[in-house]
Amino acid sequence: MPDQPKTREDVKALVQEHRIRFIRLWFTDILGQLKSFSINSEELDDAFEGGMGFDGSSITGFNAIEESDMIAMPDATTFSILPWRPEEQGVARMFCDVQTPERTPYEGDPRHVLRRAVDRANAMGFETFNVGPELEYFLFKDKNGTEVLDEGGYFDLTTLDAGSDVRRETSLALEQLGIKVEYSHHEVGPSQHEIDMRYADALKMADDCMTYRITVKEYAMKYGWHATFMPKPLFAENGSGMHTHMSLFKDGRNAFFDADDPYFLSDVGKAFIAGQLRHARELSSIFAQWVNSYKRLVPGYEAPVYVAWSRRNRSALVRVPLYHPGKEQATRMELRCPDPACNPYLTFAALLHAGLEGIEKGYELPEPMEKNLYHLSPDDRRRLGIEQLPETLGEAIELTAESELVLRTLGEHMFNRYIEIKRQEWEDYRVQVTQWELDRYLPVL
Template sequence: MARPRSSQAATPRRPAQVQSKDRATSSVAARRAVLKRIKDEGVEHVLFWFTDLEGHLKSFAITPNEMEGALDDGMGFDGSSITGFNRIEESDMVAIPDPTTFQILPRPVDDHGHELGAKVGRMICDVVKPDGTPYEGDPRYLLRLALERMRKAGFDTFNVGPELEYFLFEDDKGTETLDEGGYFAMTTQDAATEVRNDTIHALESVGIQIEYHHHEVAPSQHEIDMRYDDALVMADKTMTYRIVVKEVAAWHGYYATFMPKPLFGENGSGMHTHMSLFKGGRNMFFDPKDPHHLSKTAKSFIAGLLVHAREMSAVLAQWVNSYKRLVPGYEAPVYVAWSQRNRSALIRIPLYKPGSEQATRAEIRCPDPACNPYLAFAALLHAGLEGIEKGYELPDEMTTNLYRLSAEERKQRGIVALPGSLGEAVEELAGSELMRKALGEHIFPRYVELKRKEWDEYRTQVTQWEKDRYLAAL
């Protein structure tokens, strides 16, 4: 795989000078296994990946000769150059590679099936301070803290299965589609089937198990679904998925985007996220005696998601454009309710199949694929655990199409809507004690500041729509 544009090296303004110290958090055996693979498979470079606060992938490259020291001690970088990280006077950071994430990146092939370009590996890193303590601004560490809260609550696994949708366009200069195919299209209109097939091969080559793929509702819109996994592993996979999708599209001369709503009048791209809690290998969401086959744990978890949905919206849908998707009429959830079959509800409970008790789960439909998965999964887990620990009661199921109810009918039933803009969502976030706890005292104020700034930049623009509507009339 060629070095992707969106994961270009996070070039420091000055090299971070950090005192050498054995900061590795992995076993000696795991580190030796990585070094052996690098040598045996002729890897020429290894990319160290981590994310900034908004979920943009950052990387820098290490040569094989430097790998042993990097595995033992990490590599220093200037955190002041990374969005949401520390100011320049306290900017020295260290990236500690996680050996369990080592993969050799896929490469394009020529007409004869020969791989092109250098053989490159990648490892996902935890970010620490020079003394080796975790950096509170590292989104990966934040998710680790949420999982620690889960373990203290008596569970051992938070399984997550996100469904990422995306668009393929002719290039990154516009939104010229490749086809006019619709949902599950299997005709010549679905021009990107070959691109999807190559994407699946590339994803599987880096250890991402794929369950199925298909054309989505909008023209040139696609979905490739990963098999569920532990939340931290899945967040790593989500970051990898996004860059692989973009890279394979580029091999074919196209551009892939996870922008939530690139086309006016068409469905946007969501990231429906399936969740369940396990303990000792058992799904704690399942109850054979309940009419919906949901345990008390599951009901309280779902209630937590509903109660805190507005507060965490700015994390699950974090861009101005996210709220162009979250409007009635385009299959996107707007109203805070739950149902087993009603897809207009925010949370859906997939139908139970006898013998599939382990698959009992809740699906939240408001996240979009441009979120930071580490922050998103952490926020969802905290909200669900809050419901469990405080014994939230699950409201009645909503079986009616919520889009067809009047505002007064929704009010009578106690159904609220998600925020209608990033500005509204940020203020909900800013006033949330739970999200302050979920994001931590380091990330929380920085994240609120970033999103307020984005909203202010947007709301002060004069758009073409305004000129067309008002210039000649006013």
């Protein structure tokens, strides 16, 4: 894996050495869609000096046309050469921080939202918030439908896994882009895949998630296929999740670990998990942000919907992987409800704020639920005080609209725009007449 550049001089040297002709400046809109414009490599000095101006009025969630001037300030540490572009007169990319013409961070920039959350953790004495998400996706024959390429299942290989070659190429490309790959395999659903990136600090990992999604799509397209991170594209099959592992570090040590605790969890770790559980319902529209996300979050398809934690039980929202002696630094929590179509910057920011809230306010962690929560009756769950995630985007967004935590996470500008956009999405969906309704009701009513 190549060494990552650290300064603008490093970037300029690499551009000269590899004869890079174009540099794409990447950033995301409020929904986590990757946006980009390209500059000639000769403009690099100007870009580093004062940023590159662009019109933000057509970017979802950005300012209206009368105050739409934006500046993209490239982050030299994110420079990478794009492996799917020609080597001759090649193309590289850098992520950007979006600024106003006054050179202040733009409040509608998701990267800025995550930086603010990390600043809060730093102010509380934590130097690193590590995140390790597992993004699943499907490969389909083309973008016009959901025809699968194989009937393989979990960890299947050879003839049952039509995507093994493209998965290998994708993994190698990610390594070239400075992303360490730990695992790759066929997932549970037909034509479903997963490539696991090694954990990193939250900002790098959010950038890596954006890079991962476009890399997966580019290499699928090379084979004439279509890759999708849609949470639930196939009826009666598992959806695609983004199980998200998290830990905090203080003074170089894992702040979640306590050798004397029966669960090997420190008070900090317990309070962090308690914060995520307490705020899970109001954060749901951030980590599961699409109408389709709630087709995945139903009992029976591996996606957890019950707000509880466990050590072994994968039906709980939060799992704490078992401690192995000598692996103290690996102590972490795993949140199993996010999906890979979320905006990773906003998701990691919201989850971090929820955990820090638990630490600041001393939230108590309830006892773990080691039984299969899907097998409990509604009465049993009520008696145990186990809540459920929202069942629709409509329900989720109204919970978010009342959330002080999300307001503080996003800031007023982005909060209001996000609520507005998601309410409109739900309204657009709610008035549709689906084929299911026609098939079920038209003959008999």
